[in-house]
Amino acid sequence: MHKNTTADIIRRSKLTIVLLAALFGIVTLINNFTDYTAYAEYIGRIISMSATEGNESRRYRAIDSNLFHHRFYWAIITLETIFTLSCLIATYQLYRKLDAPCNEFHEAKKFAIIGLTTAIFAYQMLYVTILNEWFDLEYSAQRNAFDWAQNNIEYMFLGLIYLVAVKDS
Numbered sequence: 304m305h306k307n308t309t310a311d312i313i314r315r316s317k318l319t320i321v322l323l324a325a326l327f328g329i330v331t332l333i334n335n336f337t338d339y340t341a342y343a344e345y346i347g348r349i350i351s352m353s354a355t356e357g358n359e360s361r362r363y364r365a366i367d368s369n370l371f372h373h374r375f376y377w378a379i380i381t382l383e384t385i386f387t388l389s390c391l392i393a394t395y396q397l398y399r400k401l402d403a404p405c406n407e408f409h410e411a412k413k414f415a416i417i418g419l420t421t422a423i424f425a426y427q428m429l430y431v432t433i434l435n436e437w438f439d440l441e442y443s444a445q446r447n448a449f450d451w452a453q454n455n456i457e458y459m460f461l462g463l464i465y466l467v468a469v470k471d472s
Contacts, residue, residue: 311401313471314408318397320462321390321415324422327455328387335380346379347372348443349434355442364437375429382425389418405471412466419463426452426459 335342348354350372352365366372393415400411430452434440440449 310471313469314397314401317412317415317466317469317471318394318401320465321397321418322394324419324459324462325387325390325394327458328383328390328418328422331383332380332387335383343373343376345448346376346434349438349440349448350375352438354444355439356444357442361439364439375433379425379429382421382429386418386421386425389414389421393418408471415466416463419459419466422459423456423463426455431456 347369350365351367352362393412396411396414397408400408403411430440430448435449435452440447
């Protein structure tokens with residue numbers, strides 16, 4: 304029978320955090336593909352700055368190219384796919400190494416680190432830096448994805464810190 308030591312519970316909690324990130328990625332990708340048109344149009348409205356208010360002096364930043372809008376959206380989808388697949392692989396690897404020696408469990412974290420870091424990069428760079436800061440997402444009259452992206456960054460960042468900084472014996 305397996306004993307539930309603190310180290311065992313810490314390992315399982317790390318596995319759970321990575322699994323939840325993977326499940327979030329799966330649902331996000333399902334939404335991106337099943338409602339592609341709506342999300343692509345939303346990204347297009349942000350990049351074209353057609354729904355922003357009070358930023359006439361920054362309107363020169365707008366890009367009206369439909370092709371660019373779709374390519375930018377596909378960049379988001381690509382990074383979300385990388386993060387999701389990495390977290391799924393990590394979930395499997397961490398599960399397999401739950402009872403392994405500390406160094407083996409630690410090595411099983413590689414894909415989790417890649418996945419969570421990719422998610423942080425995607426949401427920070429694409430949503431916060433580019434869509435919000437450059438294309439003024441925060442001034443959009445439409446649904447505001449800035450808070451959504453910030454929540455994702457916080458979860459992934461805290462999960463990453465916990466994954467690598469808390470000793471799992």
